[in-house]
Amino acid sequence: MAKRGENIRKRSDGRWEARYEKGRLENGRIHYGYVYARTYDEVKKKKILALQQAQLPEPISPGMTMDSLCTEWKMAVRYTIKESSFACYDTLIEKHIIPWFSECKLAQINTNVIMRFTISxxxxxxxxxxxxxxLILLQSILKYGENKGYLSLRSIQFTYPKVTSQGFRVISEAHxxxxxDTLSCDSSPFSSGILLCIYTGIRVGELSGLKWGDFDFEKQIMSxxxxxxxxxxLEYMEGKEVSKTRLLISTPKSQSSIRSIPIPEVLLERLESQKSHPADFLLTGTTKCMEPRCIQRRFQTLLEQCDIPKINIHALRHAFATRCTEIGFDSKALSEILGHSSAKITMDIYVHSNLQQKKSYMDKLYY
Structure with missing residues (x-):
């Protein structure tokens, strides 16, 4: 099924048609190309191939600016990565890279320029x-320029700032x-959703996207x-009369994030009694979802009611992972439940022993 903003449609003759940007005319208007196929998947592949082979501007040697290179890079990658990733890259480019480099020519970019950008x-x-x-994004853009013959990166060095692991804002076991206790006394779907976060560690975006059709109560799993x-x-970026942002429903962030999780026995009866039509979202009981920022706001209200200090809902995922480790969860099983690609990621990001646990280990040490 075609997604909004893809410029893919099904024609009246049964074929699928995809429109793509071939380039720009002298007056600045977009010059479109078209490809056709019998299925959506086939036409999407044809579109990506056409974009990669599109007649992009000829190499403009040393006179090309960073602004122009960024624009061309975005055209080249737009349909090859997830829309959410592209929107994030576009924001970083428009807010940080283009304003700083302004009309800087590619021939002027060297190690000192990159270092000044980093310091700034x-x-x-x-x-x-x-x-x-x-810096990683900037290097990717410049690498694209090098592959197109616009510049050489052989004499340019990138020095990344040291990134230290930031401590999570932890929610205490008592909280x-x-x-x-508070959520168990409330039978609303929202309370059930927050309990799911506590007992399974799912992300807020995944909670927002949960539908009743994702639950298999016979097998006692949720997908x-x-x-x-x-x-x-992206349509706003093209100058169309639409809102600046839009709600994006997509597959989880990685292949390993598409997963099945056993439904905790403590929630099984509660959830089964609340189930609705398979197409309905868990949190609303309708075909309209509750978006993540609304979930965050309601969670903050819940914290106030419980007299608990403000904390991001993601802290529940951290607390789940830490608690599972404390009770002896297998690290591989835990990483699969959390949707990580490896157990190392799980251990590095979420799992930290508390002081009491460390003391308990030390007290057991003897010779």
Whole structure:
């Protein structure tokens, strides 16, 4: 099924048609090309291939600016990566890269220029992690330019700032129990959703996308098949009269995030009694979802009611992972439940022993 903004449609003759940008006319208007196929998947593949082979501007040697290179790079990758990723890259480019480099010509870019960019962004208050992401994106854009013959990167060095692991804002075990007690007394679908976060560690976007059709009460499992996020509207970027952002329903962030999770026995009866039509979303009981930012706001209200300090809902995922490790969960099984590609990622990001646990280990040590 075609998605909004893809410029793919089914024709009256049964064939699928995809429109793509071949380039720009002298007056700046977009010059479109068209490909056709019998199925949606086939026409989408043809479109990606056509975009890769499209007649992009001829190499403009040393006179080409970073602004022009960024524009061309976006045209080249737009349909080869997830829409949410492209929207994120576009924001970084428009907010940080293009304003700083302005009309800087590719021939002027060297190691010193890259270093000044790095220092400038660090001193502006951006975290080392964000600056590193900017440099990785910038290097990718320049690498594309090198492959097109616009510049050479042989004498340009990138030095990434050191990224230290940031501690998570932890929610205490006592506060988790307080949340569970409060939510257990409320039969609303929203309370059931937050309990699912506590007992399974699912992401807020995955909770937003859960439908009753994702639950198999006979096998006692739920399937994570989609995630919901609000992203920059690509049609707005094209100058159309639409809102700046739009709600994006897509597959989870990676292949390993598409997974089945056993339904905790403590929630099984509660969820089964609330089930609705398979097409309805868990949190609303209708075909309209509750988007992540709304979930975040309602979660903050819940914290206030429970007299618990403000904390991001993602802390529940961290608490789940940490608790599973404390009770002896197999790291491989835990990483699969969390939707990570490896157990190492799970251990590095979420699992940290608390001081009491470390003391318990030390007390057992003897010779």
């Amino acid at each position: 962004k660090t001193e502006s208050g951006l975290s080392n992690r964000t600056v590193k992401s900017l 988790v129990h307080k949340l569970i 994570i098949r989609r995630t919901i996020s609000r992203v920059k509207n």
